[in-house]
Amino acid sequence: MIDLRSDTVTQPTIEMRQAMANAEVGDDVFGEDPTVNQLEKTAAELVGKEDALFVPTGTMGNQLAILSHTSRGDEVILDSESHIFYYEVGAPAMFAGVQLHPVSGLLGRNALEKLRHACRQPDIHFPNSRLLCLENTFNRGGGTVMTPEEMGSIYELAKEYNLAVHMDGARIFNAAVASRCDVKEFTRYCDSVMFSLSKGLCAPVGSILAGSKKIIAKARKYRKAMGGGMRQAGVLAAAGLIALKMVDRLAEDHANAMKLAEGLAQIDGLKVELHRVQTNIVLAEITAMDMDAQTFVDEMQKHSVKVVPFGPRLVRFVTHKDVSRDDIEQAVNVAEIVIGSI
Ligand SMILES: Cc1ncc(COP(=O)(O)O)c(C=O)c1O
Structure with a gap:
């Protein structure tokens, strides 16, 4: 099976499995798991927090x-x-009790204008805009990258609105590797x-949540409240420490995604916007009549290729370590057969 879902x-790699077996552990709720502590320290340094x-x-x-940045009734602005x-x-409604303010296309063009428009002015009728x-x-944009420059100008505007x-x-x-820059170029914003x-x-x-000491202290307490205070979690963190050394391999996934996108784009009945293929995600729109995304996905699976529907006529393919260049070629061949079969 070629799994591109x-x-x-x-x-996990063999090295991860070995590190997990040999991890030094303690009770992380008491802050005593050396491997978790090491992972948290390494991760914070890596992203400059x-x-x-x-x-x-x-x-x-x-x-x-969201819980750590907001109070009940605050508003959180984000892309729809x-x-x-x-x-x-x-x-966010269940736990933080905040109101989400979804903005269509916020992560696309004219982001600044859309953000400015979404931020609430002080008014007794309005919730407080607190978090972006x-x-x-x-x-859902197709693995697209928001550049550090774009992030910088959004961050600056966000600060104007507090x-x-x-x-x-x-x-x-993936964004850092695709942009050939340090991840801190993004995380500083x-x-x-x-x-x-x-x-x-x-x-x-x-996963890792990184930020100021104050925010992470709050988040640590909320994690406990949500039942996420794990005990000898070092067995998991050991794999995480190795994961942090695997960043460079993402370039291979990006090259495979482009190869896949180029192959799919050649198929009559599929449309791929190649300029949107920037990392390891490929979105293909089905333009062939008489086929919807779910049918395409079901037919692909019959030929041992798994992908996911992403809209009525949209399908997502994701490349990763466990799909090879040969698998990519095979997936393109199968897509051609499936589209040709209608
Ligand atoms: C952009 C994005 N954010 C958050 C998540 C959530 O991660 P998890 O599945 O570990 O909860 C995902 C998972 O697919 C994701 O794609």
């Missing part, structure tokens, strides 16, 4: 950030296609960042 399907917190999932990292708005189960959430790379800025950087290392260890970096479990 997500980079979350990656298997004062402190970091190891969390089970990216979703929990994002929600802890962002992961936090689209895929996190309405958690960015997403880099932008999953907004904290959280970045859902589940794939921020946010007050907190979540990034995943369990996607292209191949760890079996875990």
